[in-house]
Amino acid sequence: MPEWLEIILRGLLLLMVLFLITKWLGKKQLSQLSFFEYVTGITIGSIGAEVVTGLERNIMHGILGIVVFTAVPFLAGLISLKSKKFRDIIEGKGVIFIKDGKVMEDNLKKERYTTDDLLALLRQKDVFQVADVEFAVLEETGELSVLLKKENQALTPKDLNMLVAPIKEPQTVIIDGKILDEPLATIGRSRNWLHTELDKLGVTVENVFLGQVDSNGQVTVDLFDDTLEVPSPQEMPLLLAAMKKCQADLELFALSTKAEEAKQMYEKNSQKLQGVIDKTAHILMS
Structure with missing residues (x-):
């Protein structure tokens, strides 16, 4: 067999073996590597390259070496699940860089991070002033987790004591x-409903590159032709406008009627409707 053909066959075989092993180890090998997993990954790659190009070597010996270096991190992972001390040794622990708004210089030096390195990590979190940070920790994966001071955190509906409807993932x-019929069935909608919503936007299915339905039942589309403008869904703003008109009409009826009982009824319902508008306006305007 020609050497070039044997290299191709070895490469395809080792590529398949490494692919199956990586799938078996899980996605963590692709994202959050510990020091141990990083070293293991480099070693497995080196073995694979050596087996592919070293024609005089037995390919099964290379596969056996890869299996050994795969089994070690797998077993270490199982032990880590049961022992925190072992997990701390293998995966390491987070290191505090900022505490109570103060930079921990000793911890920076211990991890061999400079001030510029810290500032760069903060900028990756959209933080440009150290004074805005209450707490920051360098995770085992090398990523910086940041907690802003209370006054620098974004307001949430909970902070304003506002009740909001739960948001589900768009389909x-x-x-x-x-x-796609399965996502439509998930939200309890039919093709006829979808065609009706597309008609409101003035588009046809054939022109839509991507179409999604949000948790409020509104359809948003991206067209193949990027020069065409698609109007935004108007159901929610129109509903808010209708509610405001009804509330204004109730106030007008209360002012124009001479019957005291009817006047009180109009005023009471006007106040109730205004309360509903106040609670839902931020949702209907979004």
Whole structure:
């Protein structure tokens, strides 16, 4: 067999073996590597390259070496699940860089991070002033987790004592001009409903590159032709406008009627409707 053909066959075989092993180890090998896993990954890659190009070596010996270096981190992972001390040794622990708004210089030096390194990590979190940070810790994966001071955190509906409806993930119902029935069934909608919503936007299914339905039942689309403008969904703003008109009409009826009982009824319902508007306006305007 020619050497070039043997290298190709070895490469394909080792690539398949490494692919299956990586799938078996899980996604953590692709994202959050510990020091141990990092070293193991480099070693497995080196073995694979050596087996592919070293034609005089037995390919099964290389596969056996890869299996050994795969089994070690797998077993270490199992032990880590049961022993925190072992996990701390293998995966390491987070290191505090900022505490109570103060930079921990000793910890920076211990991890061999400079001030510029810390500032760069903060900028990756959209933080440009150390004074804005209450707490920051360098995780085992090398990522910086940041807690801003209370006055620098974004307001949430909870801070304002506002009740908001739960948000569900949007469902993709159209891809490449084709309707997907399973996502439609998930939200309890039909094809006829979808065609009606598309008619409101003035588009057809064939022109839609991507179509999604949000948790409020509104359809948003991206067209193949990027020069065309698609109007934004108007159901929610129109509902808010209708509620405001009803509330204004109730106030007008209360002012124009001479019957005291009817006047009190109009005023009471006007106040109730205004309360509903105040609670839902931020949702209907979004």
